[in-house]
Amino acid sequence: MKYQSPEQALALIQDGETLWCHSMAATPYAMLNALARVAMEKRDLTLLSLHTEHSQALCAAELQGHLRQRVFFVGSPTRPAVQCGLADYVPAFLSEIPKMFRSGEQPVDTAIVQVSPPDKHGLCSLGISVEATRAAMQSAKKIIAQINPKMPRTHGDSFVHLADFDAYVELESEIPLHLPAEQDPITAQIGRNVASLVRDGDCLQMGIGAIPDATLACLGDRQNLGIHTEMFSDGVLPLLAKGVFSNRNKRKHPGKIVTTFAMGSQALYDFVDDNPEVVFLDVAYTNDTSVIRQNPQVMAINSALQVDLSGQVCADSLGTKIYSGVGGQMDFVRGAALSEGGRAVIALPATAAGGTVSRISSLLAPGAGVVTTRAHVHYVVTEYGVANLRARSLTERAKALINIAAPQFREQLAKDAYKDWGLLV
CATH class of the missing domain: 3.40.1080.10 (Glutaconate Coenzyme A-transferase)
Structure with a gap:
């Protein structure tokens, strides 16, 4: 009525x-x-x-x-x-x-x-x-x-x-816009480091914000990339125009961009309007690991607030203060891990609070939520490099993560690794 x-x-x-x-x-x-x-x-x-x-x-x-x-x-x-x-x-x-x-x-x-x-x-x-x-x-x-x-x-x-x-x-009302975030040298370098892991034919899952956009900006020379993601934003539009995203390599919905929601500029909303190339599907399907894994070379790119030296990833809280949510990170981290040739990336700046706090920490803050467990984590990326934690011992993980922490915190992190974990790094 x-x-x-x-x-x-x-x-x-x-x-x-x-x-x-x-x-x-x-x-x-x-x-x-x-x-x-x-x-x-x-x-x-x-x-x-x-x-x-x-x-x-x-x-x-x-x-x-x-x-x-x-x-x-x-x-x-x-x-x-x-x-x-x-x-x-x-x-x-x-x-x-x-x-x-x-x-x-x-x-x-x-x-x-x-x-x-x-x-x-x-x-x-x-x-x-x-x-x-x-x-x-x-x-x-x-x-x-x-x-x-x-x-x-x-x-x-x-x-x-x-x-x-x-x-x-x-009732007519404006659809909220999320304009692309401005790039700075740190996010640009993180984007380059993440992009170094992307191969021709990969099927990408990425979110919104400066780091995904910085990564996408470095992919202009790739071929036959695909999209099966929880969400997408404006960063994909230039690559779609160049033909970088063909979606040909996908086994699920080949030739289609698969998503469950989009947030971005009016140009993005105009692109998806009445566009049969883009299908918005139930999140119980898009984020189902048994669906995600069927595409080869799934590359899941997600963010975090803090990572400890064992590889535990906090993405939803600052200590006990809830900041965001569990969301779909683990859905795609696991789906990518089970995909043939798949990889999962956690990308974050090395520091917070104007460079005074290391996001790579010996221990998570008290009460911090573990969204991605140490057994699920694969690549962790900061502006200082890439740490591959797959099949690595706690000592090897700590060394790799300290190497991509901000230099001013590395000596203390090495001391804390021994004090907190008994690890000689």
């Missing part, structure tokens, strides 16, 4: 419901701003989501008792609320969230989504973000939609019929 305002449509929500919110750059933030107002007349609502854009209105302290956020990934709008106890973080592999919905382990009463206008067949598109939203819609008792003419129409698992909406509002 069509409603004239978000508040009218969201009034269908009842006390005590568990809601799901379409996430990433497809966040229906105009609906969420209205939800913050509607929720003040409700009790005990729970809002599930991944990273959401422009959702700060839902972090207000006065919503306590009315609505509480429960996030599977922490972004800038929800980070302060999670860190001060006004919202909850649920650690989970991104690939498993749809399974929680479909099995009923995590019930969903209402899914709030943002879609493109319907075509002549009545089919709308989830646009630039399918992730777990498709599963949430399939499991929800009702669906409330914002139909936005600004939303790109994408192919794959994104289609939903107008008749499936219990309520919808036609």
Whole structure:
């Protein structure tokens, strides 16, 4: 049923419901701003989501008792609320969230989504973000939609019929943009080091940010690269124009770019709009290790906050303070390891806090979350080089990691390796 305002449509929500919110750059933030107002007349609502854009209105302290956020990934709008106890973080592999919905382990009463206008067949598109939203819609008792003419129409698992909406509002709002990060000498060098590991025919998984973009900028001479990734952004566009990404070497969806969401500039959104070369698929599929491993030469490129001398990778917290989330890192690290000729890379700057803190540390900070275990880690890359930890002993790992730490910290790291681990390096 069509409603004239978000508040009218969201009034269908009842006390005590568990809601799901379409996430990433497809966040229906105009609906969420209205939800913050509607929720003040409700009790005990729970809002599930991944990273959401422009959702700060839902972090207000006065919503306590009315609505509480429960996030599977922490972004800038929800980070302060999670860190001060006004919202909850649920650690989970991104690939498993749809399974929680479909099995009923995590019930969903209402899914709030943002879609493109319907075509002549009545089919709308989830646009630039399918992730777990498709599963949430399939499991929800009702669906409330914002139909936005600004939303790109994408192919794959994104289609939903107008008749499936219990309520919808036609409302135009801008799709959030994530412009490419500016390069600096450190990220440029990390990008060159990561790119040195990329071979012709590799199938890449990469994220958003300066390091993936710096890596992609160095791949102009490669041939027949492919993309099977959780997300992609603007860095791939110049390489697509040059024909570097042919996707011919893939066994799963040859000739297609496979992703579950996209975040970037308007040029990126224009590229994916009605482009059958790009398929947006359910994250339970894109991040399934049994699917990922079927492509040869999978190259997974991920980031971290801290790595200890044994190879444990913290990617979701600063000590006990949750910073981001588990996400899909382990899905792709393991999938790449099982792929024929596959490799997994953890790339990070050697230091933080203006060069005063080493991200390569003897021990992880107390409370830090281990996202990728020491048994799963393969390559670790900083601006100072590449450390291959596969089949290496603890002593060999410590030596390799100290060699790619910032020079001013290497002597102390060697001392700490003996003090903390009993390793002579």
